[in-house]
Amino acid sequence: MIDINAPPFNGLGGSVLFRQNYFSNAHVIINQGGTSSGKTYAIEQVLFCLACQAPKQVITVVAQDIPNLKAGALRDALSIYHDSAALQAMVKSYNKTDRIFEFNNGTIMEFKSYDNAQDAKSGKRDYLFINEANGISWGVYTELALRTKQRIFIDYNPNTGFWVHEKLIGRPNVQLIISDHRHNPFLEQNVRDKIESLKEADIELWKVYARGLTGKVTGLIFNNWYVCGQIPASARLIATGLDFGFTNDQTGCLQVYQQNGELWVNELFYETGLTNTDIANRLKAYEVSTKTEIIADSAEPKSIEELKRMGWYITGAKKGADSIKNSIDILKRYKINVTRNSINLRNELSRYKWRVDRWGKTINEPVDACNHLIDPLRYVALNKLKVSYDAKLKSRMPFAQKSPSAGGGIFDELISSYGLA
DSSP states (O other), rough: OOOOOTTTTTTTOOSHHHHHHHTTOEEEEEEEEETSHEEEEEHHHHHHHHHHHHSSSSSEEOOHHHHHHHHHHHHHHHHHTTTOOOHHHHEEEEEEETEEETTTTOOEEEEESSSSSGGGGGOEEEEEESSSGGSSHHHHHHHHHTTTTEEEEEOOSSOOHHHIIIIISSSSEEEEEOOOOGTTTOOOOHHHHHHHHHHOOOOOHHHHHHOOOOOOOOOOOOEEEEEEOOOOTTTTEEEEEEEEOOOOEEEEEEEEEEEEEEEEEEEEEEEESHHHHHHHHHHTTTOOOTTTTTTEOOOOHHHHHHHTTOOOOOOOOOOOHHHHHHHHHHHHHHOOEEEOOOHHHHHHHOBBBBETTTSOEEEEEEEESTTTTTHHHHHHHEEEEEEEESSOOOSSSOOOOOOOOOOHHHHHHHHTTTTTO
């Protein structure tokens, strides 16, 4: 066993999660955790230590797809690498194209995704890390696990039970570690406060994301969305949607297209700390035309006016009574195709749910969380997809004209009393 407190490993073992994973003797270590618990970061710290420990090992990090990999596990791995000069000295090279770290001792750490179980049959490894396992099928996991010699690490947010709960937890040589944001010593207080505030909005979401407990996240609002590769070249751009944020909330921006009666949506950016100048720069970087209408949160008239003076074609969303429910109703009429690169939008759609009261009854009102990209999607729906309900209801077929010779019998009396004659 290496000394994690000695160079080059000192500084990597900074959290209780790191030590729980590093010193585990189980073959499968399951990290079930709430948001921002630091579980992915800690596991990858462990993997870097193991990579340096012995020569010619193969370590495989797997996620649902490449965009998820780049936005999650790979980003954390690069952060760990760039923050440690000692670790950099032990890495021979990093191949950005193939996403492979090669170490001086011949060990490699690869970052991959697999389309299906057949695809996962290729290659063997010493260590395996399944990141956000509830996005991976049992078939893919099984094929990868069969070809892993030493140890398997798994992490996920426990929105609801899945194959980890059904087939792994409680089995011999399997360890379960449950964590939440309180186990992450490096997390800012404002983020902790935001996570804890879920308790006031929805107790099930709080259990999952604030305490890492297996939840029953039911009542999801949108089940009409699908992942697509890219926006079709022939799709028509409807508008750009923009939701303002700053310190705690992200500024979310996306574009909505239409083709063949379906919506196609692509996320542009999702960041905190953006000023209006920053937003304008992001719009330019993503080649948003100044002729394309941007529909933004009308609760921020000052920001809208400032961006307008910078030359952007921007208007406020047409809010009103029941505008949230109405925009949801509009969006539910369409098949919504979300690009694979729209990681944050996909995450929001997977969590956006109806509020429940203290008796567990669903209220026709969404939880005001996980919506910084869904809100701009709604704004586009309100302004560009709204359907008029003003037309009067018409009967399926006209009533027959009453015969002039009608004698005013009981049938005529009954129908005339209800206004039907």
